Amino acid sequence: MTVQDITKILEELAPLAHAEDFDNVGLLVGNPNMAVKGVLVTLDTLENVVDEAIEKKYNMIVSFHPIIFGGLKKLTGSTYVERVVMKAIAHNIAIYSMHTALDNSIMGVNAKICEVLDIKNPKILIPRKGAIKKLTTYAPLQDAEKVKDALFAVGAGEIGKYSNCSYSLEGTGSFKAGNKANPAVGKIGEIHFEKETQINVIYTFEKENKILEALFTAHPYEEVAHEVVTLENTNQDMGMGMVGTLDKEMDEREFLLWVKERMGASVVRHSRLLGKKVRKVAVLGGSGAFAIAVAKRSGADVFITSDIKYHQFFEAEDQIVIADIGHFETEQFTKDLLVDHLTKKIPNFAVALSESITNPIKYL
Known part of the structure; x- marks a missing residue:
C-alpha cells in the first residue's frame, strides 16, 4: 500500500477537485510512491502529532487542516509550520490534507455533525454552483450506444442515486471532407449526409478530462463535433453546510445545552433566544x-x-438563533469519519486516531 493508494481511497470520499480555490489540499509532504507502514489521522498536523507518528512508526499523516497554507519561502525552523515540515521530511513522513474538499462532501464534515446531533434527513445548505456541466455530441446511429457506454463508464450521466442518464435525438448531420481528411464515412470532396444520434449527458466538473478522452477514443469520426456548457443548476450532493430536522422539537435552551454536551463544547456563544421550539x-x-x-x-x-x-450575531435579526460552539469543536469528529472510512476500505491496515490534542483555544 503506497501513499498514492491511500489518497485514492480518501478521494472516493472527498475528491480534491471539490476543494475551494483558496485552499491547499492533497499531498503536502512526501513521495506518492512511498510504501505506507501506517496512517495517523488528525485534525491538525503539529509537532506533537509528528512525534506521535514517529513513536508509532507510522509514516503517513492524514490531516483535515493543511499545515502549509501560504507559500513557504524557507525552511529554517523559525515557525511552527517550518518545524513540522522539516521534522516530517527528516523522518520520511508524508502529510496529506483534505480540508474544504471534505467540507464540500455530502458524506463529510457536516454530515458527521448531523450524525452526532441526530439531525435527520440532512440536505446541503449551500449547494455548489458551476459544478455541473453538460456534454452534447453527435454519433452515427450504429455507434451511438458504444459512445454512450464509454461515457457512462467514466462517470457521465450520474445524477444523485441514478447512473447512465442521457437524452438522445435522431437527425441528419452533414459534412464535406477536405483533401487531407481521413473520413470514417463519406468521400473526400463530397458533401455527406449521415443519420446521427444527438447525445446529451451531464457530469460534475472534475470528470471532464476523462469524459472527453473517452468520447474521442470511442467515437468513430476523425473530428468529433461536441459542445460543453456549464449549467446554472446547483449540485445538491456537493456544497457547504447542511440543514435537517430533529425527531422531536426541543426548547432552545434545552437544545443548546444538549449540543454543548454532544459536541464537547466548553462554552456556547449564541444570539438572543427567541422563545420558540x-x-x-x-x-x-x-x-x-x-x-x-x-x-x-x-x-x-x-x-x-x-x-x-x-x-455578526446581529445578523440573526430575531429570525434564527446563531450558536458558536468553537472551531475545533465543530470539526473534531472529522477524525473519526476519516478513520472509519479508511478502516472499512482497508480493514487489515494500520490506521489510528491521533491521541494528540491540537485545539489551540483554552478556556478558564
Missing part, C-alpha cells in the same frame, strides 16, 4: 458566518457553527 437545524463546521443569511432562508430555527464575530 427548535425542530429545524442548520450546521456548518468551521468558520460559518458567511452562511448566516442562507441559514435564515432555509427556515432553520438554530444555526450551529463557529468563529462568529460580535457584529
